Amino acid sequence: MGSGGEFGIGNLVSARNSLKVNLDKCKALGLSIHQAGPRLEEINQRLPCLEAAVRPIRAQRDALDAVGGHINRAVVPAAAVLKVFDAIHGLEKSLSDPQSDLSGYLAVLKNLQEALKFLSDNCGMAIQWLDDIVEYLEDHNVADIRYTSSLKKALEYLKGLQSKEEKGRLDGGLLEAALDRLEVEFRRLLTENSVPLPMSSSPLKDEQACIAPSPLPVPVIHKLQDILRSLIANNRLEKCKSIYVEVRSSIVRASLRALNLDYLEISVSEFNDVQSIEGYISKWSKHLEFAVKHLFEAEYKLCNDVFDKLGLDVWRGCFANIAAQAGMLAFLQFGKTVTESKKDPIKLLKLLDIFASLNRLRLDFNRLFGGAACAEIQNLTRDLIKRVIEGAFEIFWELLLQVELQRQAPPPPDGSVPRLVSFITDYSNRLVGNDYKPILNQVLAIERSWKHEKFQENLLHDELLKLIRAIELNLDSWSKAYNDPILSYIFLMNNYYHLYKHLKGTKIGALLGDQWLRERQMDTDEYSAIFLRESWSKLPSHLSREGLILFSGGRATARDLVKKRLKAFNEAFDNIYKRHSTWVIMEKDLREKTCQLIIQAIVPVYRSYMQNYGPLVEQDSSASKYAKFTAQSLEKMLSSLFSPKPVRHGSFKVRQQSSKFSNGVEDQYSASPTSTIASA
Numbered sequence: 001m002g003s004g005g006e007f008g009i010g011n012l013v014s015a016r017n018s019l020k021v022n023l024d025k026c027k028a029l030g031l032s033i034h035q036a037g038p039r040l041e042e043i044n045q046r047l048p049c050l051e052a053a054v055r056p057i058r059a060q061r062d063a064l065d066a067v068g069g070h071i072n073r074a075v076v077p078a079a080a081v082l083k084v085f086d087a088i089h090g091l092e093k094s095l096s097d098p099q100s101d102l103s104g105y106l107a108v109l110k111n112l113q114e115a116l117k118f119l120s121d122n123c124g125m126a127i128q129w130l131d132d133i134v135e136y137l138e139d140h141n142v143a144d145i146r147y148t149s150s151l152k153k154a155l156e157y158l159k160g161l162q163s164k165e166e167k168g169r170l171d172g173g174l175l176e177a178a179l180d181r182l183e184v185e186f187r188r189l190l191t192e193n194s195v196p197l198p199m200s201s202s203p204l205k206d207e208q209a210c211i212a213p214s215p216l217p218v219p220v221i222h223k224l225q226d227i228l229r230s231l232i233a234n235n236r237l238e239k240c241k242s243i244y245v246e247v248r249s250s251i252v253r254a255s256l257r258a259l260n261l262d263y264l265e266i267s268v269s270e271f272n273d274v275q276s277i278e279g280y281i282s283k284w285s286k287h288l289e290f291a292v293k294h295l296f297e298a299e300y301k302l303c304n305d306v307f308d309k310l311g312l313d314v315w316r317g318c319f320a321n322i323a324a325q326a327g328m329l330a331f332l333q334f335g336k337t338v339t340e341s342k343k344d345p346i347k348l349l350k351l352l353d354i355f356a357s358l359n360r361l362r363l364d365f366n367r368l369f370g371g372a373a374c375a376e377i378q379n380l381t382r383d384l385i386k387r388v389i390e391g392a393f394e395i396f397w398e399l400l401l402q403v404e405l406q407r408q409a410p411p412p413p414d415g416s417v418p419r420l421v422s423f424i425t426d427y428s429n430r431l432v433g434n435d436y437k438p439i440l441n442q443v444l445a446i447e448r449s450w451k452h453e454k455f456q457e458n459l460l461h462d463e464l465l466k467l468i469r470a471i472e473l474n475l476d477s478w479s480k481a482y483n484d485p486i487l488s489y490i491f492l493m494n495n496y497y498h499l500y501k502h503l504k505g506t507k508i509g510a511l512l513g514d515q516w517l518r519e520r521q522m523d524t525d526e527y528s529a530i531f532l533r534e535s536w537s538k539l540p541s542h543l544s545r546e547g548l549i550l551f552s553g554g555r556a557t558a559r560d561l562v563k564k565r566l567k568a569f570n571e572a573f574d575n576i577y578k579r580h581s582t583w584v585i586m587e588k589d590l591r592e593k594t595c596q597l598i599i600q601a602i603v604p605v606y607r608s609y610m611q612n613y614g615p616l617v618e619q620d621s622s623a624s625k626y627a628k629f630t631a632q633s634l635e636k637m638l639s640s641l642f643s644p645k646p647v648r649h650g651s652f653k654v655r656q657q658s659s660k661f662s663n664g665v666e667d668q669y670s671a672s673p674t675s676t677i678a679s680a
Contacts, residue, residue: 098185102223106230109178179234186227186240190247193220196254197295215251215298221305228310241314244306245321252295252326259287264330268340281338281350285357288331292364296323300368320373328369332380339387343395345402345427351392352439358385359442393447396440400463403470411478415490416584416644417498418478424471425502428464432507461511468512471499489531490583490642496523497590528594535576536598540605542569545612559616566617566626569606573629577637585642599638607631 098105193216216224231240263280271277299322307315335354341347358365358381369377406420430436437460445455456462475495482488500520503509509517542565585591610631617626629637 098182098227099188102185102226105178105182106226109175109182109230175234179231179236182227182231183236183239183243186224186231187243187247189220189223189227190216190244193217194247194251196251196258197298215302216305221302224306225309228307232310237314241318241321244303245318245325248299248302248318249322249325252299252322255295256287256291256327259290261287261327261330264327264334266334266337268337271341277338277341278346278350280334281353284331284334285353288357289361291327291331292361292368295326296328296368297364299323299326316371317373320369320371320377323369323374323377328377329380332377332384335384336380336387339384339391343391345395345399345423348392348395349430349436351388351395352436352443355385355388355392355443356439358388359439389443389447392440392443396444396463400466400470403467403474407474407477409478411481411491414582414584414645415482415487415494417494417586418474420474421471421495421498422502422586424467425499425508428467428508429503429506431464432460432511464508465511468499468503468508484579486531486535486579487583489527489534490585493524493527493531493590493594494585494587496520496527497587500524501587524590528597531594532597532601535580537601539569539572539576539602542572543605543609545609558613559620562613562616563620563626566628570626570628573602573634577641580641583642584644586644591642595639595641598641599635602638603631603635606634 195215197215228240231237263277263283266277266280296319300319303315303319303322307318335358338347338350338354365381368374369381403420403424406418412418431440441455441457441460444459448455475492479488479492482491497520500517503512503520504517544565585594606629610627614627617623620626
């Protein structure tokens with residue numbers, strides 16, 4: 001009994017412990033199940049997608065056997081495309097800096113282009129194979145619909161990349177970035193190796209057309225050509241041209257800036273006449289020659305060197321844009337501005353200067369700017385030449401009319417040489433001189449050819465001779481306008497001597513002939529004699545000795561007679577001296593000769609008279625009233641006669657009204673520094 005009870009308790013304890021262990025296990029299992037609940041829920045939610053990804057194919061074995069071959073044919077080209085795509089991105093690490101290793105950079109770039117071409121050419125085929133497989137899977141209900149839908153979206157994206165607009169993105173934009181770096185290197189090579197050409201480095205006068213050395217080193221040109229080949233092959237020609245024109249035109253502008261060309265921007269309203277910008281026209285000729293023969297010549301050659309070997313007819317277009325942007329148009333515009341200024345005979349000379357400059361550069365212009373790309377420069381140049389020729393012809397042809405219009409103007413009040421006379425004599429000599437005669441003849445011949453008229457070789461000479469003869473008629477008319485006939489003699493003596501002196505030994509004088517020149521000299525002597533006879537030569541008559549030699553009435557009576565005659569002489573001398581002191585003889589030699597003739601006519605007679613009869617009045621209390629002069633003081637006074645006063649002369653100008661000359665005439669002899677026949 002006792003032993004049996006103990007056995008029963010032991011069994012109970014054992015059972016209790018077993019239950020406790022099992023209870024603990026159940027609790028642990030319950031906890032595990034509780035913890036696994038959310039994870040099972042997540043797996044349950046992802047299971048359809050996982051099922052579609054892991055087991056997309058839901059078909060019988062015979063159906064799977066039929067589709068296998070189609071899948072294999074599509075996967076092979078797709079795998080090849082992926083392999084090339086990986087190779088393309090492998091090249092990215094091989095792209096060096098084009099500045100440090102241009103040849104290596106271009107070699108890698110070439111490989112990149114070839115790989116991209118393969119990718120572009122084959123990607124479409126691979127996409128088409130894959131597209132066919134998806135269509136097969138859909139048609140035969142072989143794959144899960146969610147799987148085929150995902151494939152279709154991926155294929156649509158690939159088709160978009162394969163389109164013409166998006167092909168560049170097949171490599172992720174790697175080629176475009178590489179080409180951008182190449183453009184940067186193209187600009188750097190141009191910029192760092194381009195130096196403005198200094199003006200002082202080249203002679204500017206009497207120089208034949210020359211070809212300036214290339215402003216870029218040959219190795220740099222070769223690099224530029226290598227870069228161009230790569231960029232042009234990738235449809236970047238226009239960008240290359242834009243960079244080239246931008247850099248090179250800035251270099252030419254920098255060279256021109258050193259010449260201080262601000263005057264090229266002057267407008268017609270900023271100057272009154274051609275004389276105010278005469279110095280600029282001279283600069284314009286020199287600067288234009290320098291720009292054409294050196295700056296633009298160098299750019300022309302460089303454009304040819306850089307672009308021509310590529311087999312592209314684009315270099316002329318680049319040169320045309322450089323010339324236009326760098327300042328060639330400004331040169332032509334300045335010439336046009338001069339043609340639009342007021343009419344003036346001086347302007348004729350300036351127009352001929354412009355024509356001569358353009359004519360000297362004619363061959364250079366035809367060669368540099370002769371292509372179709374330079375049409376704007378050609379048109380502006382032709383327009384400028386037309387304006388110059390027509391303007392010069394118009395001024396030349398109306399010179400005679402302007403001289404004739406002046407006939408009604410009043411003569412100079414001091415009897416001097418009118419500005420018109422001195423201007424025409426000098427002007428005519430300049431027109432037939434070596435500098436202007438050939439140019440003017442060429443201009444006249446061209447103008448006549450435009451009108452289909454024959455040019456007469458003696459046209460220039462005939463017109464200039466008409467001018468001189470018109471001047472003679474003017475002199476005759478002007479001389480008659482003086483109220484004082486003595487002043488008219490001074491005027492004619494002045495002007496005939498001026499014509500003789502300034503035309504003798506000149507080409508105009510040769511055209512007029514020796515006989516004409518002798519006649520002008522004779523006219524001078526004639527009017528000089530008449531002037532002297534009708535004025536100063538009458539003074540000695542007041543110092544008559546009559547009644548003094550045989551007079552026996554006493555010293556006091558003789559003194560009174562001498563006083564009376566000296567008083568008459570003094571009054572006559574003062575009167576004539578006062579009038580003549582306002583008159584002018586321009587030519588120094590004629591002035592001195594005339595003064596000497598007057599002195600010879602007056603002083604010896606006065607000296608002798610005073611030596612003989614002066615003592616009769618010199619002791620008188622009023623001696624100074626009658627013996628006002630000594631022989632020396634008279635000679636000094638007479639020697640100072642007819643000296644020109646400082647005066648500012650205006651220019652002889654033509655009148656323009658509605659592009660025609662007006663019949664109105666202004667007094668050109670006024671004291672105004674801007675006196676003209678008329679303002680335009």
